[in-house]
Amino acid sequence: MPPLSPRDARAELLQLSRWRAWEPLVWLLAFAAPWLLPSQALMINEIAIVALFAVSLDLILGYTGIVSLGHAAFFGFGAYAGALFAKLVMPDPVVGLLVAMALSALLGALCSVTILRGTDLTRLMVTLGIALILLELANKLDWLTGGADGLQGVILGPVLGRFEFDLSGRTAAWYSLSVLLLLFLVLRRLVNSPFGATLKAIRDNRLRAMAIGIPVRSRLVVIYTVAAAVAGAAGALLAQTTGFASLDVLAFDRSADVLLMLVIGGVGWLYGGIAGAIVFKLLQDNLSSITPQYWMFWIGLILVLLVRVGRERLLRPWTWWRRSGS
Amino acid sequence: MITILFDGIAYGMLLFVLAVGLAVTLGLMNFINLAHGAFAMAGGYITVLLMQRLGVPFLWCLLLAFVLVGLLGALLERTLYRPMYSKPQLDQVLFSIGLAFMAVAGVDYFMGSSQQNVQLPEWLSGRTEIGHGAWMLGMGHYRLFIIVLCAALTVVLQLLLSRTRFGSRLRAAVDDPRVAAGLGINVNVVFLLTFAVGSGLAGLGGALGAEILGLDPTFPLKYMIYFLIVVSVGGTSSITGPLMAALLLGIADVAGKYFIPTLGAFIVYTLMILILMWRPEGLFTRKGGK
Numbered sequence: 001m002p003p004l005s006p007r008d009a010r011a012e013l014l015q016l017s018r019w020r021a022w023e024p025l026v027w028l029l030a031f032a033a034p035w036l037l038p039s040q041a042l043m044i045n046e047i048a049i050v051a052l053f054a055v056s057l058d059l060i061l062g063y064t065g066i067v068s069l070g071h072a073a074f075f076g077f078g079a080y081a082g083a084l085f086a087k088l089v090m091p092d093p094v095v096g097l098l099v100a101m102a103l104s105a106l107l108g109a110l111c112s113v114t115i116l117r118g119t120d121l122t123r124l125m126v127t128l129g130i131a132l133i134l135l136e137l138a139n140k141l142d143w144l145t146g147g148a149d150g151l152q153g154v155i156l157g158p159v160l161g162r163f164e165f166d167l168s169g170r171t172a173a174w175y176s177l178s179v180l181l182l183l184f185l186v187l188r189r190l191v192n193s194p195f196g197a198t199l200k201a202i203r204d205n206r207l208r209a210m211a212i213g214i215p216v217r218s219r220l221v222v223i224y225t226v227a228a229a230v231a232g233a234a235g236a237l238l239a240q241t242t243g244f245a246s247l248d249v250l251a252f253d254r255s256a257d258v259l260l261m262l263v264i265g266g267v268g269w270l271y272g273g274i275a276g277a278i279v280f281k282l283l284q285d286n287l288s289s290i291t292p293q294y295w296m297f298w299i300g301l302i303l304v305l306l307v308r309v310g311r312e313r314l315l316r317p318w319t320w321w322r323r324s325g326s
Numbered sequence: 327m328i329t330i331l332f333d334g335i336a337y338g339m340l341l342f343v344l345a346v347g348l349a350v351t352l353g354l355m356n357f358i359n360l361a362h363g364a365f366a367m368a369g370g371y372i373t374v375l376l377m378q379r380l381g382v383p384f385l386w387c388l389l390l391a392f393v394l395v396g397l398l399g400a401l402l403e404r405t406l407y408r409p410m411y412s413k414p415q416l417d418q419v420l421f422s423i424g425l426a427f428m429a430v431a432g433v434d435y436f437m438g439s440s441q442q443n444v445q446l447p448e449w450l451s452g453r454t455e456i457g458h459g460a461w462m463l464g465m466g467h468y469r470l471f472i473i474v475l476c477a478a479l480t481v482v483l484q485l486l487l488s489r490t491r492f493g494s495r496l497r498a499a500v501d502d503p504r505v506a507a508g509l510g511i512n513v514n515v516v517f518l519l520t521f522a523v524g525s526g527l528a529g530l531g532g533a534l535g536a537e538i539l540g541l542d543p544t545f546p547l548k549y550m551i552y553f554l555i556v557v558s559v560g561g562t563s564s565i566t567g568p569l570m571a572a573l574l575l576g577i578a579d580v581a582g583k584y585f586i587p588t589l590g591a592f593i594v595y596t597l598m599i600l601i602l603m604w605r606p607e608g609l610f611t612r613k614g615g616k
Contacts, residue, residue: 067416114599118606120415121358125558126602128551129595136592252547256423263420297431303424307410307417 041169048176054273056230062267065203070131076250078232083239100236108228150246172241336469338576339476344531347524363546364429369529395529400522561608
């Protein structure tokens, strides 16, 4: 195969970023869902939020290859930022969301220096450590965050000054879905741009990426910051739509769950996070209605099977019985 | 003052025994095993069950915890872990978290979620005090016992790894499995034994630590971070590295909780991040190692 000329490369990127026929349909269906299933609106809201969270993890894990066990740091930070902003400054949700995103981005930029050095293990530890430090902070600063009881009494104004949050959660669901769609479009553009291509080059071989002149460190800083902002947005959405923020938004379980969703849905594919979030939440809802302990057992089993079968093959059952080289 | 140091050392020693198995699998075999805490928990529950249901004496319980958990480790290594060695680290993380989740839920199901108590024998529950004032040294007999036992284990492990034929085989198998196999070393058996001993030590640590750390089904997740800190800060290529890291962590944790209780575990995590940013490979790395 002859080498790609710049023109071919551009054509390929454009090809990747082109909308498939099924994509608008999926989104239409998503937006129709709170209307078709009004009793499930709260669930839909929650799925939209965790989907956004999973998509943000995909940016660093799927596209850049950074293994993080502490992505909840940004989710939780965004949640507290959103809740505190609504409580102390002003109740407008959209402004609150933007402020939470900006603050999370700032935190992400600060933390990005920690992922530039070391091995996968070091990064695993450092990301986990940052999430735990924030958890300790949120726990100890109880005059600000409410400590272990959580931050209560968050009351929000109507979205864009028009749409009041209702008890059934339909406004919340549409609000979260809109934010998800908006950020998804931005990120889709981002990962299919030349910038996104350099991220994949870094993921596949960092040394080679460096050798062909990609500024690896600054790319990592930028994508980590963006991912942090998006995770912060997801957290802020959760705090805004539930009117509550508690320590569990920062807990290790959150980081593990989102990793799981992404892996179930498929990494390195933005829809993977969304698909994983849907499957994960529905599974969790059904299994944990029996008892929470069972839920943990089954999710563990799913993980073990997932890895044994092979992550990329799970979504393609027809390859299970085929002999593979690996 | 010295009492805090003493307690910190005991705590650190305990962490070392708990984490050393992980140091071996992670550092030598390069496998991220987040389920390591589950083996420790198994040791703790074996002790509790044996003592409460069957009335087995404490010391026998410790030995049995080591042996049984070692066997369990060997079984799991053979069936589940071995195919994972060559997988990417993300897969290893997911796989071992999955195992840890299953262990947590399983123990919760069979044993209940309440905290289990270990009844120490008479001769271990006392306390000796030497000196007075700020220089008083209060030694809990049990903590003294832990220090002595763990120090002995450390020496044995160090000798085992550096002086015996098995140790050199292990190091060869780790450095380059293919060449080691070519030299007639049965790499699979070496890894199997190593993994079994590592899990056994975790089990022993869990049995020893049940009284100090507390034992309930969330144990593997609660202490996972501590084991990982010990291994990653200590550097993963020797036994002395994790030992030093465990002692440092133990003393910092006990002292931190005593002097600045409001900050809690904060100090430990911050310390870890700073150390890892300063030396990503850990504090004590062997020159020329991987």
